[in-house]
Amino acid sequence: MSAEILRATASELGERIARRELTAVEVTTAFLDQIERVDDDVKAFLHVDRAWSLDQARVVDARLDAGEKLGPLAGVPIAVKDIFCTQGVPTTCGSKILEGWLPPYNATVIDRVRNAGLVMIGKANMDEFAMGSSTENSAFQVTGNPWDLERIPGGSGGGSSAALASFQAPLALGTDTGGSIRQPAAVTATVGVKPTYGGTSRYGVIAMASSLDQPGPCARTVLDAALLHEVICGHDPMDSTSIDAPVPAVVDAARSGDVRGLRIGVVKELGGNGYAPGVEQRFREALDVLKAQGAEIVEVSCPHFKYALGAYYLIMPSEVSSNLARFDAMRYGLRVGDDGVNTVEDVMRLTRGAGFGDEVKRRIIIGTYALSSGYYDAYYGSAQKVRRLIAEDFDAAFTQVDVLVSPSTPTTAFKQGERTADPLAMYMSDLCTIPSNMAGNASASFPCGLAPEDGLPVGFQVMAPVLADDRLYRVGAALERGLEASWGGSLLDHLADSDAGAYLGVRTDVATPPLAEPVEASDAREI
Amino acid sequence: MALSPTDVARLARLARIELSDDELARLAPQLDVILDAVAEVSQVAGPDVVPMTHALPLTNVFRPDVVKPSLTPAQALAMAPAEEDGRFRVPRIMDEEA
Numbered sequence: 001m002s003a004e005i006l007r008a009t010a011s012e013l014g015e016r017i018a019r020r021e022l023t024a025v026e027v028t029t030a031f032l033d034q035i036e037r038v039d040d041d042v043k044a045f046l047h048v049d050r051a052w053s054l055d056q057a058r059v060v061d062a063r064l065d066a067g068e069k070l071g072p073l074a075g076v077p078i079a080v081k082d083i084f085c086t087q088g089v090p091t092t093c094g095s096k097i098l099e100g101w102l103p104p105y106n107a108t109v110i111d112r113v114r115n116a117g118l119v120m121i122g123k124a125n126m127d128e129f130a131m132g133s134s135t136e137n138s139a140f141q142v143t144g145n146p147w148d149l150e151r152i153p154g155g156s157g158g159g160s161s162a163a164l165a166s167f168q169a170p171l172a173l174g175t176d177t178g179g180s181i182r183q184p185a186a187v188t189a190t191v192g193v194k195p196t197y198g199g200t201s202r203y204g205v206i207a208m209a210s211s212l213d214q215p216g217p218c219a220r221t222v223l224d225a226a227l228l229h230e231v232i233c234g235h236d237p238m239d240s241t242s243i244d245a246p247v248p249a250v251v252d253a254a255r256s257g258d259v260r261g262l263r264i265g266v267v268k269e270l271g272g273n274g275y276a277p278g279v280e281q282r283f284r285e286a287l288d289v290l291k292a293q294g295a296e297i298v299e300v301s302c303p304h305f306k307y308a309l310g311a312y313y314l315i316m317p318s319e320v321s322s323n324l325a326r327f328d329a330m331r332y333g334l335r336v337g338d339d340g341v342n343t344v345e346d347v348m349r350l351t352r353g354a355g356f357g358d359e360v361k362r363r364i365i366i367g368t369y370a371l372s373s374g375y376y377d378a379y380y381g382s383a384q385k386v387r388r389l390i391a392e393d394f395d396a397a398f399t400q401v402d403v404l405v406s407p408s409t410p411t412t413a414f415k416q417g418e419r420t421a422d423p424l425a426m427y428m429s430d431l432c433t434i435p436s437n438m439a440g441n442a443s444a445s446f447p448c449g450l451a452p453e454d455g456l457p458v459g460f461q462v463m464a465p466v467l468a469d470d471r472l473y474r475v476g477a478a479l480e481r482g483l484e485a486s487w488g489g490s491l492l493d494h495l496a497d498s499d500a501g502a503y504l505g506v507r508t509d510v511a512t513p514p515l516a517e518p519v520e521a522s523d524a525r526e527i
Numbered sequence: 528m529a530l531s532p533t534d535v536a537r538l539a540r541l542a543r544i545e546l547s548d549d550e551l552a553r554l555a556p557q558l559d560v561i562l563d564a565v566a567e568v569s570q571v572a573g574p575d576v577v578p579m580t581h582a583l584p585l586t587n588v589f590r591p592d593v594v595k596p597s598l599t600p601a602q603a604l605a606m607a608p609a610e611e612d613g614r615f616r617v618p619r620i621m622d623e624e625a
Contacts, residue, residue: 104602197582211581240588241581310565321542328543330617335608344618345543353545358554361544365535365558368542382568384578389571391579423557424564440582466583 003506005030007496010076010170010224017075020064024057024075028119031077035122035168037505041149043141044162046082047090048122053077056119063117073227074117079169081160082123083130084110084215085204089120093206094128094138094156097327097334097355107204108236109173109215116231121169124159128357129324130180130208132156133429136420137359144416145188146504147456147495151413154184154429160218161188165492167506171228172218177208178312179409179433181216182445186408186459189447189491191225191476192218194433196466197440198243201236209319210241212312212437220492222446222476226254229469245467253470257477260294264475265401269305270432276411278451282458283407286448289482290475300401302393305435307386312434313427314370314383321367324360327352362423391439398465403475406432408445408459432461442469446476447491448483450515457491488513529562530555 005013005027016022032050039045060075080086083093085103087110092098106114113120127137135143135158143158145151146165153162160172161184174181176194185192193216200215207213217228230251235244266287271280287297329335329351330344337350356364370379397404410431419426436443441463448460460479464471484490489512495501497512532555539546546554600613609616 101606104598104605198585237590241583241585243583304571307568307571310568313561313565314568329608331603331615332606333608338609338618340618342618343622344620347618348543349540349545352543353547356544358550361539361546361550362554362558362561364542364544365538365554366561368538369530369534369562372538372541378569379565381578382572383565384580385572385576386568388576388579391582423561427561438582 002030002033003508006034006167006506007493007508008170009221010073010219011221011227013076013170014072014074014227018064018072024060024064024119025054027075028053028057028077028121031121031169038166038503039168041144041503042146042162042166042168043143044124044159044166044168045079045122046092046094046125046140046159049089052089053119053121056114060117060119070117071231073171073231076118076171077121077169078113078118079122079124079160079163079172080110080120081126081157081172081174083126083175083206084173085206086110086120086123090123091206092140093130094126094140095355095357095360096139097351099334101333103204105204108201108238109232110204112232113173118171118231124157124163124172126159127156128360129206130156130175130177131320131359131363133179133183133426134416134419135159136416137357139357142416145413147188147413147500151415151456152187154187154413156180157184157218161185161190161192164188164190164218164220165495167496167504170220171224173215173232174218175205175213175215176433176437177212177214178316178437179430181218182433182443182459182461183409183429185218185445187413187457189457189495190218190220191222191444191446192216193225193229193444193469193472194436194442195229195233195469196243196442198241199233199247199442199467199469201239201242203236203238207323209316210323211319212316214437220490222473222480223251223254226250226473243467248467248470250470250473253473254477257474257481259290259475259478262295262403262474263401264290264295264297265300265397265404266297267305267404267406268299268301269303270406274410274428275407276451276453278453279407279409279411279458282449282451283460286460286479286483287405290478293478293482295478298401300397300404302397302404302435304386304389304393308390308435308438309427309431311383311386311390312438313366314379315387317363317367318370318380319367320363321371324364327355359423387438390435394435394439394441394463394465403471404463405475406461408432408461412451412454412456412458436463441466442472444472444476446479448479450491487515529566530559
């Protein structure tokens with residue numbers, strides 16, 4: 001019974017709760033028990049409070065029992081990245097400087113999730129202030145990748161992706177500044193979507209780089225991600241960069257998955273040298289699956305994408321150096337050295353020295369340098385020009401094709417500790433995801449197989465024009481349908497039923513058949 | 528070398544971050560490598576390219592200037608590191624010699 005609940009999709013759980021076959025309390029209890037069973041090993045959560053979650057579930061059950069009509073996800077548990085302010089509930093953003101902080105208000109996205117009847121099941125681990133690609137920069141704990149606990153679950157949203165892949169939550173919330181939703185999704189075989197910039201409200205989301213940050217849905221299936229997308233998206237007067245336009249029809253797109261006649265552009269620059277062979281192989285096979293369903297595949301060049309990483313690591317730290325000035329030890333958070341002798345500036349310096357980790361310090365210092373007089377034009381100014389060139393590459397490409405695609409990351413999940421001493425190697429994890437943050441368009445990662453060389457998940461990235469988020473889901477659903485037909489289930493079903501996933505305790509009586517190779521290229525060409 | 532340990536120490540002071548000698552020795556070479564890698568942006572940023580500050584072409588957004596509910600003083604002070612007489616208590620602003 002418990003394994004059946006844990007492995008169900010969010011949409012199935014929502015339907016069964018709405019029909020009152022299951023209660024929100026039963027479902028929430030099953031996931032809380034799973035957290036107790038496996039999270040000592042996975043370490044996905046920073047904060048779990050049974051009473052808090054069960055109280056939410058009881059309220060939802062009471063509303064449903066009273067005949068109230070709630071949304072399709074009412075009663076479904078959700079893991080919340082610890083970057084979202086949750087009123088009265090610890091919110092650390094992965095940093096010592098906010099340890100023990102209880103926000104006085106909710107993020108807009110949190111209010112929307114609560115109003116839709118979702119049940120928050122815990123605050124998920126993350127790189128400190130969302131700065132990182134492995135979740136190893138968390139000040140509190142290192143999260144394991146459920147596929148191999150000695151490997152990274154991606155970052156910064158590694159707690160969210162690991163919670164999904166270890167069946168501790170059917171849905172999660174993330175934020176994506178340079179790939180922090182999509183890269184964790186790619187390395188855990190989950191779905192992660194970065195909506196169009198301005199599509200989701202940033203109000204109450206602890207800011208890293210305000211012109212790039214964007215909250216979005218994380219899930220195990222394309223439809224589940226779309227259902228959550230619909231809950232959290234839409235105009236918010238509390239965020240002055242929020243788009244006042246209708247939310248694209250993402251759920252309809254996820255249900256249809258019709259890619260007939262869709263023109264898909266493969267970005268020439270996002271492949272080749274530095275990309276793992278198994279990543280490129282699974283990516284190409286996924287293209288064949290889309291082609292077999294009637295999509296047209298062409299190659300497209302985006303010549304300035306190769307400068308995106310450099311421009312990103314100037315623009316983002318510049319915004320970071322400004323945004324993180326708010327952690328000044330005066331109104332909330334850590335205060336160090338307040339001994340009656342030290343001045344306010346001494347206390348700020350000592351507090352920030354003690355409260356920030358290495359990566360946060362690196363980025364603040366780079367940003368301070370890039371914005372300083374005499375260097376501004378060469379660094380920040382040039383980076384802003386490159387940002388324009390990247391946006392123009394996207395504009396030109398979208399006159400030829402409906403969506404662009406690439407691998408989500410150059411490699412599969414690396415070992416913990418492998419890149420911590422080499423920041424540049426860590427930054428390379430986001431090579432494919434950064435361009436969409438720079439231009440603000442919608443982008444997503446979908447599972448597309450296991451790399452033959454290491455048996456680890458590979459992600460397929462789809463990039464769509466601004467406010468065409470529905471196209472992501474159309475492609476994602478086609479891919480999911482085509483690939484899962486050939487696999488005989490999802491990749492996470494295979495993990496759950498394998499010996500490697502035995503520790504998860506979610507095997508069902510009907511084991512998933514062994515993983516077959518996806519559609520043969522020759523089959524694809526016939527159609 | 529784009530960034531020397533002396534530069535990093537000065538930038539850390541500007542950013543109000545106390546760095547230990549160990550941290551300075553560890554971070555300074557890393558920052559130099561990072562800055563060296565990102566400097567390639569200046570190669571393509573020609574004078575004719577218009578800088579892009581934001582993903583959306585937005586202008587300022589205003590709301591009507593009316594009083595709306597906000598945090599109470601107790602809520603605002605609830606997480607203060609130090610509080611006195613309903614206010615945030617802060618360390619002294621001036622140095623002894625000032």
